[in-house]
Amino acid sequence: MDNSREKIIDMPQWLLQTENYIPQADKDTFVNKSILSLLKVIARIKTQDSGKQAKLLVNVHLKVAFTFMLIILLSLTRSFLFVIIINVYLIVILSFMEAENIIKILKISIGMAFFTFVVMLPAVLWGNSYSCIMITTKIFASITAVGILSHTTKWSLITSTLKRFFIPDIFILVLDIAIKYIVMLGDFTLNMLYSLKLRSVGKNKSKYTSLSGIAGTMFLKSKEMAEDMYYAMECRGFTGEYHIYSKLKFKIADYIYILINVGIFLIFLYFGRK
């Protein structure tokens, strides 16, 4: 019992003083912004590969091929009527999707269309209102089309489509690895950014150098991960070659989809080439 008394007496003076430390305010917008953009990317990829998203009940190969066709036609056409028809068609498809996805798609396409509009404004002042209206509406349509494609399709399925379109295996392999490792490396980097944030109390002057440290560590980590991955591939007998096992099979929805797209092509031939 005596011991404890002594300890209290032994306590150094500075520990007993009440301290009034207010950390200096520091700017860390760039850390916050980096964290946010990383989170956005990771979230986007994770939702893409989860099975939850709305599916259009159409064969993926058809979807990719016809989206590509639509974008080419949009780019080629000189008729405003055709662009409007396509816009209406895309908005109708959009209306069948879930609200969450609609917001995500429209956010990008309206944003890009608005940006284009602003860029084209000086041309209007010169009396060239044609490019302003045409390009803005075209941009809206093609970005919405790609948005619909990417929000209704799993990435693994798009990879299989690439294989069908004779893209070399090495690109598919690189793409496949990239998608998975964006999430893994991203998580790793997020943790480093969080710790940078947590550990800088008050003004941290070396924060900027830390950022390059984080990026550098990310590179070294990616090297390590790549080596581990090679051994994993070797153990499992994967040589980087892809084979497709499923056969092309069309359902009723697919035939309807083909019909719609043939219709679009005919409309293009009739109006679009003007």
Next chain:
Amino acid sequence: MHIPDNYLSPATCAVMGAAMVPVWTKSVKKVKDEIPKVKIPLLGVGAAFSFLLMMFNIPLPGGSTGHAVGGTLLAILLGPYAACISVTVALLLQALMFNDGGILAFGANCFNMAFVLPFLGYFIYKFIKDRVITEKGEYIGIALGSYAGINVAALCAAIEFGIQPLLFKDSAGWPLYCPYSLSISIPAMTIPHLLVAGVVEAVFTVAIVTYIKKVSPGTIYEGAKQKTKAIYGLIAALICLTPLGLLATGTAWGEWGTDEIKESVFGGNVLGFVPKGMSDGIKFDAIMPDYAISGLPDIAGYLLSAAAGVAILIILFKIISSFKKDKVGSKIG
């Protein structure tokens, strides 16, 4: 710098895509030869790395932030061919998943950011590094390489935009795609890159390479020495390409002076007035003075000024490197 669809004509997109095919083929072949099989997954992880690199926000003076492209960085770390494939895949992901950059314009975007940027950046870095052997020389190489890489890539994008109104018009003479010609697109694209983005890229690249060299030396790609000769070829090609700017004969659309615009003809009608925005607006022409020398045909003038520019640059580099070598020698002696 990501070009969306419909700014470029489908024909331009096809040409740019076709131009990329041999580059991709060569890169795949080169990577297969050069990189041991163990490192093939590195390409994929490298693509993930380059994708994430673009997510890093770097503080800029004035409170805003910007992000780097990191093409030169990847080329220095992994080699230019691997960087080409990695950036291509990162761009594909951005186009398909994030709608950043168009699908048709994919070839053009790859040309600017997966070909011009890493290759030019890498060769400039290598060129300077092999001549100025000090450590400082290497950092100067990294900084200049990444700065030049991103700026020339921006210039390429500007040229792609700028030739649209010259080449693609409807029957009434209105441009079908991007309406701004070279005299506007070039300053609009290059000035922000020269002043801001290029500096961000250079600082970021130097900082990361410095860090990696310090923490884990030996992980950085070592290219073969003879490759540096390629830069002479590249410079020669660039000189030959400069007359491209003269593709359109006569005064190009949108390049009229204010006195010319009165007489310009639109679908048979003489315009007859000067648009107000033009007579009062900023004169972009003043920023890009005509590269013509009086008394010479235009093409010859272009070639001449290009050759002179390159020669001056080479002379500058030689002087700097000889200066450096002297310094090293004096230290040893």
